[in-house]
Amino acid sequence: xxxxxxxxxxLFWLAIIALFALASPQFLSLDSLRAITNASYIELTVAGGMxxxxxxxxxxxxxxxxxxxxxxxxxxxxxxxxxxIVAAALAVVAGLACGAINGVLVAVLKVPAIIATLxxxxxxxxxxxxxxxxxxxxxxxxxxxxxxxxxLSAQAIFGLPxxxxxALAVTALVAGFMAWNPWGRDMYSIGSNPxxxxxxxxxxxxxxxxxxxxxxxxxxxxxxxxxMRFASVDVRTGTGLEFTVIAAVVVGGVAVAGxxxxxxxxxxxxxxxxxxxxxxxxxxxxxxxKVVGTGVAIIAAAAFDTAILRRHxxxxxxxxxxxxxxxxxxxx
Amino acid sequence: xxxxxxxATSWEGILAALxxxxxxxxxxxxxxxxxxxxxxxxxxxxxxxxxxxxxLATVMLTGEIDLSGESILAVTAVIFGLLWEAGVPVxxxxxxxxxxxxxxxxxxxxxxxxxxxxxxxxxxxxxxALRGFAYVLLEDRPVTGFPEEFxxxxxxxxxxxxxxxxxxIFTVVVALVAILVHLTVPGRWVxxxxxxxxxxxxxxxxxxxxxxxxxxxxxxxxxxxxxxLASRFNSVRADMASGELLAxxxxxxxxxxxxxxxxxxxxxxxxxxxLVGLVDNGMSLAGISDEAQQLVLGSLLIAAVxxxxxxxxxxxxxxxxxxxxxxxxxxRPHGTDHVxxxxxx
Numbered sequence: 314x315x316x317x318x319x320x321x322x323x324l325f326w327l328a329i330i331a332l333f334a335l336a337s338p339q340f341l342s343l344d345s346l347r348a349i350t351n352a353s354y355i356e357l358t359v360a361g362g363m364x365x366x367x368x369x370x371x372x373x374x375x376x377x378x379x380x381x382x383x384x385x386x387x388x389x390x391x392x393x394x395x396x397x398i399v400a401a402a403l404a405v406v407a408g409l410a411c412g413a414i415n416g417v418l419v420a421v422l423k424v425p426a427i428i429a430t431l432x433x434x435x436x437x438x439x440x441x442x443x444x445x446x447x448x449x450x451x452x453x454x455x456x457x458x459x460x461x462x463x464x465l466s467a468q469a470i471f472g473l474p475x476x477x478x479x480a481l482a483v484t485a486l487v488a489g490f491m492a493w494n495p496w497g498r499d500m501y502s503i504g505s506n507p508x509x510x511x512x513x514x515x516x517x518x519x520x521x522x523x524x525x526x527x528x529x530x531x532x533x534x535x536x537x538x539x540x541m542r543f544a545s546v547d548v549r550t551g552t553g554l555e556f557t558v559i560a561a562v563v564v565g566g567v568a569v570a571g572x573x574x575x576x577x578x579x580x581x582x583x584x585x586x587x588x589x590x591x592x593x594x595x596x597x598x599x600x601x602x603k604v605v606g607t608g609v610a611i612i613a614a615a616a617f618d619t620a621i622l623r624r625h626x627x628x629x630x631x632x633x634x635x636x637x638x639x640x641x642x643x644x645x
Numbered sequence: 646x647x648x649x650x651x652x653a654t655s656w657e658g659i660l661a662a663l664x665x666x667x668x669x670x671x672x673x674x675x676x677x678x679x680x681x682x683x684x685x686x687x688x689x690x691x692x693x694x695x696x697x698x699x700x701l702a703t704v705m706l707t708g709e710i711d712l713s714g715e716s717i718l719a720v721t722a723v724i725f726g727l728l729w730e731a732g733v734p735v736x737x738x739x740x741x742x743x744x745x746x747x748x749x750x751x752x753x754x755x756x757x758x759x760x761x762x763x764x765x766x767x768x769x770x771x772x773x774a775l776r777g778f779a780y781v782l783l784e785d786r787p788v789t790g791f792p793e794e795f796x797x798x799x800x801x802x803x804x805x806x807x808x809x810x811x812x813x814i815f816t817v818v819v820a821l822v823a824i825l826v827h828l829t830v831p832g833r834w835v836x837x838x839x840x841x842x843x844x845x846x847x848x849x850x851x852x853x854x855x856x857x858x859x860x861x862x863x864x865x866x867x868x869x870x871x872x873x874l875a876s877r878f879n880s881v882r883a884d885m886a887s888g889e890l891l892a893x894x895x896x897x898x899x900x901x902x903x904x905x906x907x908x909x910x911x912x913x914x915x916x917x918x919x920l921v922g923l924v925d926n927g928m929s930l931a932g933i934s935d936e937a938q939q940l941v942l943g944s945l946l947i948a949a950v951x952x953x954x955x956x957x958x959x960x961x962x963x964x965x966x967x968x969x970x971x972x973x974x975x976x977r978p979h980g981t982d983h984v985x986x987x988x989x990x
Contacts, residue, residue, distance in 0.1 A: 372765070418947060422951055423954070424947055424950045424951060425904055425950070427710075427765065428894065428898065428904065428946060428947065428950055429947060429950075431890075431891060431894065431943075431946065432891075432943040432944065432946040432947040433943065433947070434943070435891055435939045435940060435942060435943030435946075436940055436943040436944060438936075438939070439936050439937060439939045439940025439943065440940060442934075442936035442937075442939075443934070443936055443937055443940070556769075556773045559769070560773070563766070569763055569765070569766045570763055599781065599784075601777050601778075601780035601781045601784070602777065602781060603777070604773060604774070604776060604777025604780065605774045605777035605778050605781060606774075606777075607773050607774070607777070608769075608770045608771060608772065608773030608774025608775070608776075608777060609770065609774050610770075611766060611769055611770035611773065611774075612756065612762070612766065612767055612770035612771070612774070615762050615763065615766040615767070615770070616756075616760060616762055619760060619761065619762055
């Protein structure tokens with residue numbers, strides 16, 4: 314079932330690649346591929362963490378703000394002459410702190426995730442707006458960043474840029490955790506049925522808290538990658554990123570109701586959306602349609618999931634009826 | 646359980662008290678605060694948030710959510726502006742735009758009620774898609790220069806009184822929504838669905854139709870807000886009301902509407918709107934920047950969930966009013982989902 318869902322996504326991906334290649338021969342070039350992957354690294358870095366949170370039945374709308382805060386923190390530190398490694402660590406710590414705030418709100422204080430993270434998103438962004446003029450100004454441009462840092466984005470490891478290696482490593486790590494680690498399996502249980510997860514002894518609050526801290530740290534890392542890619546940051550950096558990431562994750566087959574989906578699927582979702590976006594550019598479709606497409610993709614993917622889920626339920630129910638004479642539980 | 650005592654300690658009573666506190670604090674902060682001119686002017690600027698909040702409140706009473714209000718507002722305003730620019734008479738353009746807004750709400754409602762997609766996802770999708778669509782339609786330019794008779798809609802006053810026309814419109818809308826929700830049969834359906842969808846369905850409540858209706862109403866109210874904003878600013882842009890979702894959600898939750906549905910009163914939403922307006926206004930007069938105000942609003946949103954829950958925990962004997970549920974969910978043995986239809990009179 315799981316395998317089939319991802320192979321379907323790969324087929325869909327190949328289909329749109331073929332379509333775009335027919336429409337514009339430029340599409341099938343190394344440059345084009347590089348443009349798609351380069352555009353994907355930042356989103357890939359947070360997609361796994363977002364997938365984990367959505368699988369547990371929660372959501373995080375503050376990712377864009379956290380990326381902005383972390384990118385700014387790293388930029389301010391670099392412009393002050395701090396070593397790039399330290400700046401990267403600072404970005405991760407800043408993201409982690411934001412994630413911990415979200416985690417406390419959701420897991421400890423039991424504020425519904427959508428409200429907690431919508432509130433914290435404005436809180437983080439507002440704090441950045443207020444603090445930035447006192448730190449390094451509302452915008453940090455390339456000239457304020459040290460030359461050795463700017464050279465960093467051009468460096469490659471095994472032919473991949475640093476951002477690419479980071480994104481791949483993070484995706485592999487989170488995918489591994491979600492597939493084999495007890496915490497990852499707990500996230501699935503929590504998303505499927507929180508009450509039962511508690512009854513079987515899963516420490517729901519702790520696992521949920523950990524997932525928000527993880528996504529915070531990943532968003533921090535993504536903030537650093539942003540700074541590396543664009544060599545500039547301002548107080549609006551990352552605005553709206555949460556929507557593209559959520560769209561990618563649900564397109565990648567993570568059920569918004571929680572309980573199912575994979576990190577690999579989410580990563581594929583990022584690639585699919587960026588391929589579409591690249592195709593739009595080559596076919597000179599206005600940028601704004603991309604936003605429309607993101608929104609439609611969220612709804613379409615959810616509709617697709619619900620259809621599958623319903624089919625699955627019907628199958629289960631017909632099987633259950635065969636084995637147990639009594640029908641259990643109520644339903645909607 | 647005296648009636649007066651209960652009214653005073655009800656959530657709406659607390660809100661009313663907070664409004665008074667805000668008035669006193671504001672008056673102490675600035676001599677301009679407690680003037681008719683300031684208060685009425687402020688009331689005018691709250692109308693978009695208020696209409697979005699009313700629509701959202703109605704949807705949330707059924708246990709669903711509608712995040713797309715601000716984008717419906719923008720699309721409606723943009724369509725209104727384009728129609729007017731194309732030579733359609735201004736009032737006809739307004740009516741057509743409202744029809745579009747209601748239609749968008751209907752589509753949201755259909756997706757939620759018929760296909761049973763989670764409303765959070767559907768309206769998150771339409772929040773993003775419709776904002777993008779507003780930009781596709783109008784790009785970065787404004788449409789401006791509406792006729793005088795249209796501008797009176799928000800900039801005029803009622804007769805010779807200093808009461809702005811939009812305040813009158815808004816008061817009427819609040820009253821209508823309050824009557825609809827609390828005094829009519831469809832209103833009881835809304836609350837019944839929010840309390841327990843399965844029970845409501847078994848009791849013969851038209852669940853699908855009512856849910857669609859609340860989304861359509863939410864769309865319509867967002868549309869009204871869009872047209873009123875067009876009149877107020879004498880211009881429309883694709884980025885109108887961007888970020889108003891935060892304010893609307895804050896007002897609704899602060900107003901005592903339960904996120905789980907079924908609980909809350911429209912009068913609470915109106916009081917919360919006044920409270921948020923006074924706080925905003927007080928901060929502006931005190932010279933606090935817009936960004937800092939956003940930060941306060943974000944904190945207020947979270948506080949709106951936390952504070953009532955803390956109150957409920959301190960007062961275990963009181964009604965578990967509008968709280969999102971106790972810390973540990975009560976044991977729910979299998980089989981309690983069975984519904985005794987006869988007892989739900």
